[in-house]
Each structure stands twice: as structure tokens, then as C-alpha cells.
């Protein structure tokens with residue numbers, strides 16, 4: 391079982407309390423009507439599908455109920471760090487530091 | 491005729507020899523779920539007559555009332571059954587100056603007390619998180635087997651499970667099975 395650190399509860403909790411919520415930092419276009427079909431398709435369906443470092447959303451469903459973001463390695467399944475929703479994507483250095 | 495239905499009324503598991511473990515239906519109480527902006531906590535604490543703490547997991551008690559912080563803007567409030575209506579009235583008066591959501595969830599949940607030296611052992615049978623990281627006087631929402639519960643740790647060996655009543659039989663059955671294993675030392 392994975393242990394995931396919730397940045398709101400500030401504690402590590404078992405995976406069963408969480409639900410996965412897709413890739414993080416995918417901003418919804420402010421004016422969808424102005425987009426071409428291709429741009430709208432890209433927003434809806436096209437994801438980075440990273441092999442390695444992946445930025446993703448999780449929700450502490452059976453805990454505090456908050457959505458937050460995580461950096462996980464999709465190969466090793468290891469979480470480098472988690473951070474509150476609304477915070478910017480961590481830099482490579484910050485991730486490296488969190489991993490060490 | 492209106493009939494009270496409490497799935498665990500009078501249920502009790504009690505191990506005497508070797509290990510101490512007592513599990514029973516907890517005294518019923520009124521329960522509220524409160525959502526409010528953290529900057530208005532002072533007003534809410536005053537209305538409830540018990541401090542609402544801002545740290546997730548923290549509990550505060552006063553005069554039979556208990557407030558548990560579940561999330562950044564979410565609290566679970568417990569009080570004696572008879573005080574339910576007066577709490578509602580007090581918060582209603584607060585609404586104009588301080589918007590919030592207070593929902594009576596008193597009939598939704600059932601309390602189960604798990605007490606004794608083997609309490610952690612019994613709970614561990616279906617709770618995956620590390621009990622060493624849960625100090626006395628804190629509470630949390632978590633998963634018991636497949637059922638969502640609120641777990642409050644009053645002290646080292648005294649816990650209270652709050653579970654939706656439709657899951658109460660399931661949780662009780664698992665506690666019963668775990669107690670049998672503990673009684674047999676396996």
C-alpha cells in the first residue's frame with residue numbers, strides 16, 4: 391500500500407483514503423467559445439502521459455476532503471512531494487531536494 | 491407509531507481474561523457538520539460554547555460538547571442529545587453576520603466505543619493508518635475496512651468510532667471477529 395502525505399493534514403495516510411484525479415496544472419480555458427475544435431480537443435483529452443516525473447491531482451476523499459497536487463514517478467510509483475492546490479508547479483531543484 | 495431504530499442498541503463485546511477490551515454502543519449524541527471560514531472561528535466557538543480549533547485533527551471539549559476539526563474549513567460538533575435544538579437556534583442567529591453551513595447529521599451516525607489495552611489492536615484489524623502518529627485528544631476521518639468513519643482518540647486506550655448507521659452492522663461484525671481473534675491470542 392502506498393503512503394501519501396496530505397499537505398493539509400500534514401500527515402502520511404494510507405492510499406485507501408485518497409482518490410486520484412488526473413493530471414495537475416491543466417487550466418481550463420477562460421473563453422472556451424474562442425477556441426478551435428483542435429484546441430478544445432487538446433484541453434479535454436490530450437495529457438502528457440509522462441514516463442517518470444508526473445504532476446497529478448489527488449483528493450483526500452476520506453480525510454480532510456481537499457484536492458491537492460503531487461509529484462510522483464510513474465515508473466517507480468514513488469511520491470517525491472505533495473503540495474497544496476493553487477501552488478505553482480515545483481521546480482526541478484525543489485523536486486530533487488524533496489527526493490533526497 | 492414512531493419507533494427508534496438503533497442497529498447496535500445494547501450490543502457489547504467484553505473480553506476479561508488476559509487482555510482488556512470492551513466494545514459497546516456509545517451513548518447517542520447530537521451531531522452537526524459545520525462549514526465556516528476559518529477567520530470566523532471565534533464567533534462559531536462562542537456560539538457552540540466550546541472552542542473550535544483550527545488544526546486538522548484537533549479536538550476541544552467543554553461541558554459535554556466536543557468540536558473536532560476535520561478539514562481546513564470543516565468541523566464536526568458533538569453535544570448531548572437534548573441540546574440539539576438550542577445549538578441550531580444559536581447558530582441561526584449568527585447566520586446574518588457570519589455565513590456558514592450547519593447541518594444536523596445526528597440521525598446519520600452511530601457511536602461505538604472501543605476501550606481497553608487491546609483497543610488499538612482491534613482497530614488495526616481494519617484501519618490502515620499508523621496509530622502511533624495519532625495523539626490522544628485528536629480525531630480524524632478515515633476508512634474502516636470499506637466504511638468511512640470518524641475516529642476519535644480520547645486517550646491512549648479509549649476510542650470512539652462514528653459510522654453511518656447503514657455501515658454500523660458491518661463495522662460491528664468486523665470488531666466482533668477481531669475480538670474473537672484477540673481473545674484466542676491469534
Ligand SMILES: [Zn+2]
Pocket residue numbers: 396397398399400450453454455456
Ligand atoms: Zn488531508
